[in-house]
Amino acid sequence: MKARAPFAAAAALSLLGAACGGSDGGGAALGRGPATTTTSSTVLVGQGAVVTRSGVVVPVISRAGNGWVVSTPCGRPAEITDGTPTPAAAVVLDPGHGGKDPGAVSPSGLQEEPVNLAVARYAKGALEAAGVSALLTRTGDYDMDLQPRADIARAVRAQAFVSIHHNADPDGPSLRPGTETYYQIGSTRSKRLSGLIYEEVVAALSRYPVAWVGDRDAGAKYRQGARGDYYAVLRLPGQIVSALAELAFITNPPEAELVARADVQQVEGEAVARGVLRYLRTEDPGSGFTEPYPRPSPPDRPPGSPPPPCTDPPL
Ligand SMILES: [Zn+2]
Numbered sequence: 001m002k003a004r005a006p007f008a009a010a011a012a013l014s015l016l017g018a019a020c021g022g023s024d025g026g027g028a029a030l031g032r033g034p035a036t037t038t039t040s041s042t043v044l045v046g047q048g049a050v051v052t053r054s055g056v057v058v059p060v061i062s063r064a065g066n067g068w069v070v071s072t073p074c075g076r077p078a079e080i081t082d083g084t085p086t087p088a089a090a091v092v093l094d095p096g097h098g099g100k101d102p103g104a105v106s107p108s109g110l111q112e113e114p115v116n117l118a119v120a121r122y123a124k125g126a127l128e129a130a131g132v133s134a135l136l137t138r139t140g141d142y143d144m145d146l147q148p149r150a151d152i153a154r155a156v157r158a159q160a161f162v163s164i165h166h167n168a169d170p171d172g173p174s175l176r177p178g179t180e181t182y183y184q185i186g187s188t189r190s191k192r193l194s195g196l197i198y199e200e201v202v203a204a205l206s207r208y209p210v211a212w213v214g215d216r217d218a219g220a221k222y223r224q225g226a227r228g229d230y231y232a233v234l235r236l237p238g239q240i241v242s243a244l245a246e247l248a249f250i251t252n253p254p255e256a257e258l259v260a261r262a263d264v265q266q267v268e269g270e271a272v273a274r275g276v277l278r279y280l281r282t283e284d285p286g287s288g289f290t291e292p293y294p295r296p297s298p299p300d301r302p303p304g305s306p307p308p309p310c311t312d313p314p315l
Contacts, residue, residue, distance in 0.1 A: 049085075050084065092158040094162065095138050112165065121269065122268070126273035142313035168250065187241060213255070221292045
C-alpha cells in the first residue's frame with residue numbers, strides 16, 4: 001500500500017477505488033485514496049438507503065412520488081420506484097473494488113474484489129447473528145465509486161463503517177500476520193474501532209502457520225494526506241466513525257492460497273465482526289497502534305486527464 005506509480009494504468013482505476021498496492025499513487029487507490037476524483041455528496045445524513053430489485057444498495061437523495069431519487073454506485077442521480085427501504089443500519093461494511101477494478105491480484109491470478117466481498121458477507125452474517133443490523137455497500141461485481149460507498153454509511157447513519165481490503169506491496173517477511181487497519185485522524189472512536197479490528201484479525205489469522213509478509217509499521221495506524229486523511233474512504237464519511245482494514249497480503253502466494261479458502265474468508269469476516277461488536281458494546285481500547293513511517297502522498301490524476309469510466313449496474 002505504499003504510494004508508487006502515481007499515474008499510468010493505476011490511475012485509470014483509481015477513481016473506482018482501485019488497486020490495493022501499486023496505485024495508491026493515483027490516490028483513490030485501494031478503494032480508499034484521495035478524493036479529488038469524486039464530486040461532493042448530494043446525500044444527506046439520515047436519509048436512508050434502498051436495496052433495489054436487483055440487490056444494489058443505493059443511498060437516498062430525496063423522495064420522489066412513489067419512489068426515490070437515489071445515488072447510483074457511480075454517483076449519478078437516478079429515480080427508482082421499486083426496492084426495500086432501509087432507513088437505518090448500525091454497521092456498514094464496504095467490500096473494496098469491483099467491476100473494472102479487481103483490486104490487488106496475486107501471482108496466481110486471485111483478485112482482491114471477490115475475496116473482499118466474501119469476507120464482508122461473512123462479517124454481515126456474524127453481526128446480524130449477534131443482533132446488529134448491517135448493510136453492504138457493494139453486493140456484486142460492479143463498478144463503484146468512493147463517494148457512494150461513504151454516502152451509504154452516511155445515509156443510514158451507521159455507527160461504524162468498515163472498508164474491507166487485502167493488501168499488496170509489503171516491506172518484507174513478518175513473524176505475524178501483516179494486517180493493517182487505518183483510522184480517521186483526530187477521531188478517538190475511529191482509532192478504537194481500528195485497534196479492535198486489528199486485534200481480532202491478527203488473533204484469528206495467527207493460528208495459520210504461514211510465511212507472512214508485512215510493512216515495518218504494520219498495525220493500527222493513520223495516513224496523513226494533503227487534506228486530512230489520505231484515504232478517501234476515511235475522509236468522505238465525515239462524522240461517521242470509519243475504519244479501513246487491510247486483512248492480509250493477497251500478493252504473497254502463501255497468503256493468497258489462504259484467503260482463497262471459504263473457511264478462511266469466514267474466519268476473517270467473523271474476526272472483523274467481533275472487532276465491530278466490541279467497539280459497539282464495550283469500552284475496550286484495542287491494540288496494535290503504531291506510528292507510521294512517512295510515505296509520500298502523490299497527487300491525484302494529472303490535470304486535465306479524464307476521469308475513468310464508471311458503468312452502473314442495473315438497479
Ligand atoms: Zn483494496
